[in-house]
Amino acid sequence: MRRVRILFYWLFFSKNNINFFELLTFLMKPRVDVIAKKFIKNIEDAGEYNKVTFLNISKELYWPKKFSVSGIFQVTAETFDSNDWHYYQYNKTQVEKGEILLDIGTAEGLFPLVVLDKCSHIYMVEPSQYFYNSLNKSFEEDKEKTTIFNLAVGNKKDKVFFNEDSLDGQISNDSKTNRSIDVETVDNLIGENKITYLKADIEGFEYEMLQGAKETISKNKPKIAITTYHKQNNPQEIISLIKSFVPEYNYFVKGIHGEEPKPVMIHFWI
Template sequence: MNYYSERENINILLNEQLENLLSEELDSVIKREQESFDKLAEPFEKSIVLFGSGQLGRKTLAGLRKLGIEPLAFADNNPELWHKSIDNLLVLSPKEAADRFGDKAVFVVTIWRACSTHRLAQTREQLQGLNCLKVVSCAFLFWKYPETFLPHYCLDLPHKVFSETENIKKAFYILSDERSQYEYLAQLRWRILLDFDNLPSPIPQEQYFRQDIFTLSSDDVFVDCGSYDGDTIKKFLEYQNLFTGKIIALEPDQINFTKLEEYVHSLTSNIKERITLLPLAVGKQEERLRFAATGTASSVIKATGTIEVDCVTLDQLLSECIPTFIKMDIEGAELDAILGAKTLIEKHSPILAICVYHCQNHLWQIPLLIQSLSNQYRFFLSPHGEECWDLIFYAVPVSRLKILS
């Protein structure tokens, strides 16, 4: 079989997978999202041990209590927590929890977070090795009680996917290489079926800076939306021998902004003078917004936020400065921020590295929006974290492509 025949066969296979994923009847999808947890947990639907007592575990505990369900215990791998209480729920070691409840409760795994090497399969194997009969991801529990738990980042009800099938297909077909299409299908399968096991592991390239597909330039004008404490700027500068460009960093969380200032202050003067720090959010219009400032990477624009911040559009902010590279990690506000950069993208087609894991439909909505603004791009999708986290969509202008796929 020659190369072109093999590529054609792969394309046919990928197309078939896409069509099969989207072929389920809507009534069947709704029934599945309502019943999956009970089927997987049966007969222990209301007898629950939460495995993982971190932020997600505490969120799950609070939600269950609102529903009138009191879990039996937390189980956690951290020995410093054993026999202590978190939110008035006892934390047990995995072995003790398994000995006490392995044959009379479902172990709901509440470990799913960014910047983690954890995979569901690891915990499932651990607990099954301790003779736990039922081990289920909390995602299925969230499906059962969506009013309490959803949306949670890209986790949402699967029937919502099926209202956007045409756009899902369009976004799939604009991806520029098979690797991106495989990733897209795995992400779509997870959104529909919660198939954790077939999600690819992170790629080896640095997040936001996939130099296998594009080359950075020493005179880049890099716009960092959601700068946090300067972690992305630090990585960017590591690729520069003699940086002569500009960096514009936007971070609305004051705690993070202070950390960002401290980091930039530590740099050499010839680099510092090329960096502009702005305590601003970015969006589709200039306005004041409520903001939930946490001093972490998860600070977010939110109607119930405790502070107000100024929001600008990139079109306004950069009217006299042409960006060559824009990165966005802004906790779900990416679509609005792209709309606010409409003119810049249409006229200048900067490299774009955009997070698409904060909302279920950003997987297809963000690629299609960018495509509608410029025909100068090639598109790539890459996982830089485990189990859907740090999923980045790259739009690379043809003039900056390192390889053509």
């Protein structure tokens, strides 16, 4: 049904830089687990984690058993399949040697794991305690090159309640069953440190995060790869906000989301 909706959106709404061949490729693509298994060597028991080894990188990923292995397949396809519309490294937003990456909504950490050798430092922001613990496990031998924050980011310093049972990282008003976490702005978090690449997927809170990253983006002018398909997002507002910080940014929208005819990703570069 999702593929039918995307065909409908492509025909009658916006193509979002998807040509006819790319559309056909998407409509005929195999299930996400089939794609992922082209890159996964093994998934094995490692106590409270599933340890994932890959065919194309030497580093191992630790995935919390709290969450289904189907999530491993999803992030593997998004990270390694360059035809996936959720793929971060568009040809203008490739991670290059010496990058300083700020990964917001890191989750399991596969993206920074893949680009670790290229980066001089990686900052990771992840509110989930489960994923925070697994990130520390995955990057245990790379502490000099990585900084992991267990918090959320927004447009002001705050506290919110976080649903630890949600794979999507849901913010909740329920203080009885959810954990209180700190919210910080990117500007306060990064301060005078430099970044050259900003990647973000934070379940509809991208605009608020960007509002709190004005100084960091204006000063550093990083490459940006940001998801825009969540229900709360207005892609045009995100474009307008970022270009108000740095007018010379180029941008490229990519993909069609299944629920609405909005792009999956927007890439920015100078």
